[in-house]
Amino acid sequence: MLDLRAIRSHPDEFRQGLERKHADPTLIDQLLRVDEAWRNALAEVERLKSVRNKASEAIAKKKRNGEDASADIAQMREVSDRIKMLDDEVRRLDDEVKELLLTIPNIPHASVPDGKDEQDNVPVRYWGDKPAFPFEPRPHWEIAERLDIADFERAAKITGSRFVVYKGLGAKLERALANFMLDFQTSRNGYTEMFPAFIANETSLIGTGNLPKFGDEMFKLEGLPYYLIPTAEVPLTNYHRDEILDASQLPVKYAGYSACFRSEAGSAGKDTRGLIRLHQFQKVELVKLVLPETSYDELERLVEDAASVLEALNLPYRVIEICTGDLGAKETKKYDLEVWMPAQGVYREISSCSNFEDYQARRANLRFRRDETSKPEFVHTLNGSGLAIGRTVAAILENGQQEDGSVRIPDALVPYLGVDVIRPAE
RNA sequence: GGAGUGAUGGCCGAGUAGGUCGAAGGCGCUCGCCUGCUAAGCGAGUAUACGCCCAAAAGGCGUAUCGACGGUUCGAAUCCGUCUCACUCCGCCA
Numbered sequence: 001m002l003d004l005r006a007i008r009s010h011p012d013e014f015r016q017g018l019e020r021k022h023a024d025p026t027l028i029d030q031l032l033r034v035d036e037a038w039r040n041a042l043a044e045v046e047r048l049k050s051v052r053n054k055a056s057e058a059i060a061k062k063k064r065n066g067e068d069a070s071a072d073i074a075q076m077r078e079v080s081d082r083i084k085m086l087d088d089e090v091r092r093l094d095d096e097v098k099e100l101l102l103t104i105p106n107i108p109h110a111s112v113p114d115g116k117d118e119q120d121n122v123p124v125r126y127w128g129d130k131p132a133f134p135f136e137p138r139p140h141w142e143i144a145e146r147l148d149i150a151d152f153e154r155a156a157k158i159t160g161s162r163f164v165v166y167k168g169l170g171a172k173l174e175r176a177l178a179n180f181m182l183d184f185q186t187s188r189n190g191y192t193e194m195f196p197a198f199i200a201n202e203t204s205l206i207g208t209g210n211l212p213k214f215g216d217e218m219f220k221l222e223g224l225p226y227y228l229i230p231t232a233e234v235p236l237t238n239y240h241r242d243e244i245l246d247a248s249q250l251p252v253k254y255a256g257y258s259a260c261f262r263s264e265a266g267s268a269g270k271d272t273r274g275l276i277r278l279h280q281f282q283k284v285e286l287v288k289l290v291l292p293e294t295s296y297d298e299l300e301r302l303v304e305d306a307a308s309v310l311e312a313l314n315l316p317y318r319v320i321e322i323c324t325g326d327l328g329a330k331e332t333k334k335y336d337l338e339v340w341m342p343a344q345g346v347y348r349e350i351s352s353c354s355n356f357e358d359y360q361a362r363r364a365n366l367r368f369r370r371d372e373t374s375k376p377e378f379v380h381t382l383n384g385s386g387l388a389i390g391r392t393v394a395a396i397l398e399n400g401q402q403e404d405g406s407v408r409i410p411d412a413l414v415p416y417l418g419v420d421v422i423r424p425a426e
Numbered sequence: 427g428g429a430g431u432g433a434u435g436g437c438c439g440a441g442u443a444g445g446u447c448g449a450a451g452g453c454g455c456u457c458g459c460c461u462g463c464u465a466a467g468c469g470a471g472u473a474u475a476c477g478c479c480c481a482a483a484a485g486g487c488g489u490a491u492c493g494a495c496g497g498u499u500c501g502a503a504u505c506c507g508u509c510u511c512a513c514u515c516c517g518c519c520a
Contacts, residue, residue: 042477046489053489056501060445069500076500372455376474 017107115323128316176416191255196235207364353384
């Protein structure tokens with residue numbers, strides 16, 4: 001959430017920020033209106049409580065001296081009733097302020113290119129040579145079915161559409177990629193490996209910004225205040241919730257492997273085939289908690305950390321900078337990594353790296369202290385996929401495919417998979 | 427799932443016939459003194475959030491906070507209810 005005091009002192013900056021994001025700038029005015037009402041009610045109730053506290057003290061004194069205090073008590077009864085009413089009012093207004101604050105999106109960073117939607121995103125660099133095929137490249141789902149390494153039909157039988165069962169070398173490829181990515185990010189890029197729970201509570205989801213607004217993108221456990229995590233970002237970012245870290249601990253860098261569950265509400269008809277858009281996929285997620293003044297440098301480094309996996313796997317990709325209109329609600333700045341998918345002839349998102357500044361840190365109360373005497377400040381949080389495994393499988397299958405239906409495995413992965421080519425059964 | 431115990435400040439730990447308790451005491455930490463150095467000793471200080479005053483900082487005033495929420499009361503760390511978490515025992519499991 002945004003800083004309420006900052007909004008009070010220069011609301012125009014926030015209105016403009018929301019406009020850049022094509023969000024509703026009048027949210028700021030709504031907020032300020034309720035905030036003022038809240039502060040007025042608060043001042044009044046605190047004044048009455050002050051009266052009450054003094055009177056209570058006087059009553060205590062009288063009683064100790066054996067004097068009669070019944071008149072004072074009767075008088076205070078009225079004050080107390082009024083306090084009770086005002087307290088309800090204050091609570092109601094305070095809830096309203098908090099709810100609005102939780103709903104208002106983050107403001108884009110000054111460096112983010114203006115734009116309306118994804119059409120206006122800006123490619124910033126390209127890496128790798130797209131493979132040239134002397135034949136018509138097949139889509140990955142066809143390759144996978146032919147190699148008998150992924151089974152969508154039976155997954156639909158077991159669960160439903162948008163699920164997959166990996167089989168044989170497909171299952172091992174999934175496992176090999178997870179191991180490879182975790183090893184890579186821990187040993188090469190200095191992340192601490194984490195293995196979180198796949199279920200998180202509502203407080204955690206509010207902390208990362210998935211609730212209250214985006215509950216319908218997740219699977220909720222029936223009758224419980226628990227959700228299946230849509231990404232390991234949720235448990236990893238909440239790991240230090242309500243803590244005050246020492247500045248010397250920063251940056252905190254976590255790499256967590258998890259399954260990710262997405263309801264994909266509203267995406268009917270999109271990417272209905274293959275591994276691109278499933279209700280469950282696995283991912284290695286990178287999360288950083290950093291000093292505020294370093295967060296944009298850390299974002300650039302995060303992009304490199306994610307991109308270096310693609311380079312190690314020799315998968316062609318590009319980096320695009322997301323424009324203001326296409327930014328998610330929580331982000332101040334975001335880069336997507338898009339991997340080349342030869343069969344469709346398009347780049348597909350395989351990683352998304354974002355800076356949230358203190359938007360999540362405020363929600364999750366993630367703070368640090370510069371030294372023993374200084375006041376706690378909010379950290380900046382960042383995260384990026386490093387990478388989405390299902391889409392990496394798809395990219396490896398499509399980019400490594402050969403005319404005979406076999407698939408060449410990237411060299412870096414061979415020690416993990418045990419073979420350098422996946423061939424169709426005879 | 428059943429039975430029980432507990433939750434107080436950075437940590438430990440007092441505080442139940444409700445009233446000068448934001449909370450004794452100790453440890454830790456900070457500053458000063460003392461000391462050849464260290465240790466010990468002595469003195470002072472040491473929570474957070476929010477609102478108001480102030481151009482701002484400094485500072486001042488006020489309110490709230492003893493797991494959370496709600497209730498009783500003029501007044502709650504202390505009484506009542508609900509919940510959460512932790513621990514112990516039993517059962518059940520990987």
